[in-house]
Amino acid sequence: MRIAITNLKGGTGKTTTAMHLATGLAAHGRTLLIDADEQGSATAWSQLIGDGCPFDVVTDAGADLHLRFDRLVASYAHVVIDAPPHDAAIVRSAIQLATNIVIPLTPSAMDVNRLWPMIELATTVHRGDAPSVLVLLTKVRPHTRTLRITRETLDEMGVPVSSIEIPQRELYRTAFGTIPNDPERYQSVVGELLRKEVVAA
Ligand SMILES: Nc1ncnc2c1ncn2[C@@H]1O[C@H](COP(=O)(O)OP(=O)(O)O)[C@@H](O)[C@H]1O
Numbered sequence: 001m002r003i004a005i006t007n008l009k010g011g012t013g014k015t016t017t018a019m020h021l022a023t024g025l026a027a028h029g030r031t032l033l034i035d036a037d038e039q040g041s042a043t044a045w046s047q048l049i050g051d052g053c054p055f056d057v058v059t060d061a062g063a064d065l066h067l068r069f070d071r072l073v074a075s076y077a078h079v080v081i082d083a084p085p086h087d088a089a090i091v092r093s094a095i096q097l098a099t100n101i102v103i104p105l106t107p108s109a110m111d112v113n114r115l116w117p118m119i120e121l122a123t124t125v126h127r128g129d130a131p132s133v134l135v136l137l138t139k140v141r142p143h144t145r146t147l148r149i150t151r152e153t154l155d156e157m158g159v160p161v162s163s164i165e166i167p168q169r170e171l172y173r174t175a176f177g178t179i180p181n182d183p184e185r186y187q188s189v190v191g192e193l194l195r196k197e198v199v200a201a
Pocket residue numbers: 009010011012013014015016017041138139140166167168169170172173174
């Protein structure tokens with residue numbers, strides 16, 4: 001499975017999600033994380049983990065990832081790409097490598113409004129089969145009006161949204177530099193993605 005973690009907005013939990021999903025997928029097969037954000041947060045995080053990092057990491061913020069990494073990704077069971085915000089060319093390239101797109105989204109009317117260009121990219125840019133798209137709500141504050149309105153709006157937009165929500169928690173904020181460990185939520189997202197892959201095959 002090749003998952004591009006994308007959102008053209010920054011700070012939505014892309015890197016946190018990429019690190020958790022790569023760790024979860026590494027238990028199911030050899031896994032590569034491509035850090036395509038020039039800020040290099042996933043690379044720094046992995047380096048702090050050191051030798052115990054359960055997946056390989058390459059750092060490359062190029063707009064031709066899909067051309068240069070086609071070979072490399074084929075030697076891995078799973079690939080996770082941590083895409084940058086604000087750089088549509090790199091995001092396009094990441095999407096062209098992907099079988100799945102996970103869009104971390106922080107519930108807010110403004111963030112949902114800004115999701116359209118991302119959905120448009122995710123559904124129009126691809127080589128071969130279109131990747132399957134899944135919005136993952138992050139930094140969620142349960143039982144809020146914002147959460148309800150966000151879910152309603154996404155529903156009206158016809159965008160697939162995971163039933164699993166990643167709450168706003170210190171656990172995630174302090175995970176930087178450590179091997180991510182979230183058996184409850186992110187692990188369930190990995191399970192959801194792998195199950196869908198089996199069904200689609
Ligand atoms: N579920 C969460 N709860 C609390 N803080 C979070 C959560 N997910 C991410 N964060 C924090 O939010 C900030 C942005 O997250 P990050 O994963 O770097 O987003 P992005 O890669 O989209 O810019 C970081 O400080 C991170 O620790």
